[in-house]
Amino acid sequence: MIRDALQGVRRFEAFRTGLGIAHNVLADRLTRLCAAGILERRRYQRKPDRYEYLLTGKGRDLWPVVMSLLLWGDKYLAPDGPPVLVLHRGCGGRLTPALTCGDCRVPLGPHNVEVTSARPTFRETAGGSAEQEEPNPGP
Amino acid sequence: MIRDALQGVRRFEAFRTGLGIAHNVLADRLTRLCAAGILERRRYQRKPDRYEYLLTGKGRDLWPVVMSLLLWGDKYLAPDGPPVLVLHRGCGGRLTPALTCGDCRVPLGPHNVEVTSARPTFRETAGGSAEQEEPNPGP
Numbered sequence: 001m002i003r004d005a006l007q008g009v010r011r012f013e014a015f016r017t018g019l020g021i022a023h024n025v026l027a028d029r030l031t032r033l034c035a036a037g038i039l040e041r042r043r044y045q046r047k048p049d050r051y052e053y054l055l056t057g058k059g060r061d062l063w064p065v066v067m068s069l070l071l072w073g074d075k076y077l078a079p080d081g082p083p084v085l086v087l088h089r090g091c092g093g094r095l096t097p098a099l100t101c102g103d104c105r106v107p108l109g110p111h112n113v114e115v116t117s118a119r120p121t122f123r124e125t126a127g128g129s130a131e132q133e134e135p136n137p138g139p
Numbered sequence: 140m141i142r143d144a145l146q147g148v149r150r151f152e153a154f155r156t157g158l159g160i161a162h163n164v165l166a167d168r169l170t171r172l173c174a175a176g177i178l179e180r181r182r183y184q185r186k187p188d189r190y191e192y193l194l195t196g197k198g199r200d201l202w203p204v205v206m207s208l209l210l211w212g213d214k215y216l217a218p219d220g221p222p223v224l225v226l227h228r229g230c231g232g233r234l235t236p237a238l239t240c241g242d243c244r245v246p247l248g249p250h251n252v253e254v255t256s257a258r259p260t261f262r263e264t265a266g267g268s269a270e271q272e273e274p275n276p277g278p
């Protein structure tokens with residue numbers, strides 16, 4: 001559903017056709033996605049009132065999540081090849097699932113990152129201690 | 140659970156402590172993740188037999204999915220700031236959620252990609268036709 005919205009789907013019937021789900025199931029999901037701040041409902045017609053559903057910034061920011069899941073599915077769950085290709089409009093290259101370092105742009109993975117606690121623990125706040133938990137014990 | 144496995148957790152009790160879930164719920168999830176080919180079960184001790192759960196290649200490739208969801212959560216669901224930081228061991232830079240073009244490495248998003256069908260439609264196979272559906276109508 002978020003994937004469809006990311007591809008420009010806005011209206012109830014278009015979501016329903018694309019997803020092939022029942023009217024009440026779709027209505028419930030749209031309500032929940034609006035409540036979660038991922039979609040917003042906007043009236044585009046009066047008498048009768050009709051509404052469309054637009055992604056918020058919070059919804060649009062799910063793009064990397066949805067796309068990396070799509071690329072993973074292409075690799076492992078699509079024996080006949082990927083159903084769609086996601087291509088860079090500029091050069092025609094394909095989207096890759098690699099996330100990168102925000103500073104040096106190197107591709108990152110479990111092998112070259114360190115996951116550390118971002119918050120001081122109670123003991124650290126109270127003056128530091130050798131007893132604090134290791135935030136990320138390696139394998 | 141996959142997130143914990145990606146951070147090096149392998150053993151039943153370590154998963155249970157980290158997730159705070161019931162024994163039977165965890166056992167069921169481990170079984171399902173093994174059946175899906177995301178984890179594999181390996182005996183590490185005999186008499187009594189004890190097992191650990193290792194990520195397969197298919198499981199490790201979920202790293203970008205899990206990490207981009209984590210970064211999204213940090214941005215929208217963590218008013219007190221992110222609970223953990225994911226840092227590049229090389230330069231100390233932070234992981235960013237941007238996916239890139241596999242050819243030119245430009246950051247990609249909904250604004251600069253084109254989603255096209257990767258498979259010929261029935262009509263195309265049968266000789267082409269103007270009636271074929273547009274794979275990705277814009278907003």
